[in-house]
Amino acid sequence: MAEPRRTRIQDVAEQAGVSMMTVSRVLNQDKKVSNKTRQKVMAVVEKLNYRPNVSARRLASSKSFFIGLLYDNPSDSYISQFLLAALKKCRALGYHLVVDEAHLDINKTIESVKQLIDVTQVDGMILLPPMCDNEDVLEVLTKANVPFVRITPDTKLNSSPYICMDDYQAAFDVTERLINQGHKKIAHIIGNNKQGVSRLRYQGYLDALRSNKITTPPEYIEQGSFTYQSGMEAAVKLLALDDKPTAIFAANDDMAAAVISIAQQQGINIPGDLSVVGFDDTQLARSVWPHISTVKQPINEMAELSVSLLASGQYDNMSNLKSLELRHILDFELIERESSSIK
């Protein structure tokens, strides 16, 4: 096969009647190019469908065009979805994703991060919960001057960009919907108390009850940890109460699935006797029966945005950031399925 040679920067330069350098500048968003030249070059780029050779670029520049992703054993569904979305976005922008799992031993995780910085030389890092809130990890990155984006609602670090959804409002809305459907006895299983989202979801639940003037006995609140197991334990307690709740709002889908399982074992009809709602909209929500009503996190959008932000280079100089630019909130969506219904 006579393979058609890929177009190079030189081809573009020749057809546009400029030097390779000018083309390079246009492609790298260098401001010091006249608008006229820029348009001329872009036209040829489009015409020839020119894509820079990433390897050459990487070799010549100091940039690695690698973005690191550090995650810590969240649900397979969540990580898989996030990963695929991030991979696609990276590819579109000429970057590559380097994935690493955090270790139980925090020191090993720090080692991994240092390796990503020194050996792989990542241009930026994406931090998923709960690593996104680990001070030690953040310090290592900050010291090495490696930009990072955190997926977290936690605002404790004012100096770094983060992506989140309005967990509080989502929890409020979900709870209020249950109320509007006639439920008054609504229990809540709180998520892992080390993650900021747990607090926010709990608060949204509480405020929705309050603003609808519903009082709830303290036994309706159970502390979970986002695991299926913790959901089972909470469900056993909640369903053993004399005055059983008619609805249970769990802080994630895994715990909601556990509630459904326990209820079914006890012969409790869902949603007839008990409505169950979760949070996240992972695949698990559609892998049990009845399917779980839940809140859809914009996981794909979060993944894409985190890559885009790092690739844009706007956070490369981490010292001069206005706090206004740091927060990126994405929309959520309530998903009604068969696990909840009108009382």
Place this chain on the structure above:
Amino acid sequence: MAEPRRTRIQDVAEQAGVSMMTVSRVLNQDKKVSNKTRQKVMAVVEKLNYRPNVSARRLASSKSFFIGLLYDNPSDSYISQFLLAALKKCRALGYHLVVDEAHLDINKTIESVKQLIDVTQVDGMILLPPMCDNEDVLEVLTKANVPFVRITPDTKLNSSPYICMDDYQAAFDVTERLINQGHKKIAHIIGNNKQGVSRLRYQGYLDALRSNKITTPPEYIEQGSFTYQSGMEAAVKLLALDDKPTAIFAANDDMAAAVISIAQQQGINIPGDLSVVGFDDTQLARSVWPHISTVKQPINEMAELSVSLLASGQYDNMSNLKSLELRHILDFELIERESSSIK
């Protein structure tokens, strides 16, 4: 920070007292290097912990050091596990993984594959079921002379390497274990009839019954499709029989989970009244209660091996392969959990 410059091939060459070319040859497994020289070079490589610069390598050679992975909406658990294992192996070998999801429309999938070949210029492809058995996809790859590894037990293509486990034997063993535990009424839910594994697992089940002289009514065999939904439908039928089975072997975990859910809704105790076993050992097997007894597929090993095979270059010249080298069987493992017990 005074960043210590990375060691280059020249540093190695100097310390070993040879030319850069010789180092390059050693690193690329070129046979034409004397053993003595090779050892001398390797010693220095180890000492300096030298890692070749992938970009330079890619730029200078015609190889892309990209491996493509085509998958078609299998379970999130499965793809996520496979993906992470493949990513790690790629990184270790200096490769990068380019992931693509197959479209419902086969023509679009073919387009994707062509893009991977022409634009990304992958050095090889990994094909997961069921794309691994699609003649059109295989033809495109073969014509473009792009080596590929299929994850499939299907032997219909004698000219390409594939990785598999002994699905037949695993199904046989799982069934026989149920028999040894005292079960005589064992039902089976067959997997998607378009995937070769379904047939093999079904056959293993049948032969285990036969070799133990157990006859089974035809109503004990239900056709599923690997989805949770299909498992529910099969379970409803099986549990409505006058002469109910005491054990159900589902061809994957998703269908087994569905069986458990339906049984629990009907007040059937698991494993007291009914033992349930699945296949794959995906996360779902541990995400429902009781945890599902199952067969552990060596997913990580399959992922690693597929990358290694492609990186080794042994299949680059696809025309001269002995059929003996093509098959790579990995071990499985029976996992006993709470969903099954002695009758």
Place this chain on the structure above:
DNA sequence: CTGAAAGCGCTTACAG
């Protein structure tokens, strides 16, 4: 079996 030269396709640093 080993090596000196040229080049892969970009960008950096220096000019103007």
Place this chain on the structure above:
DNA sequence: CTGAAAGCGCTTACAG
């Protein structure tokens, strides 16, 4: 605002 030169760290192709 634009360009000519040198070089990033490897490998290919040619010698011997």
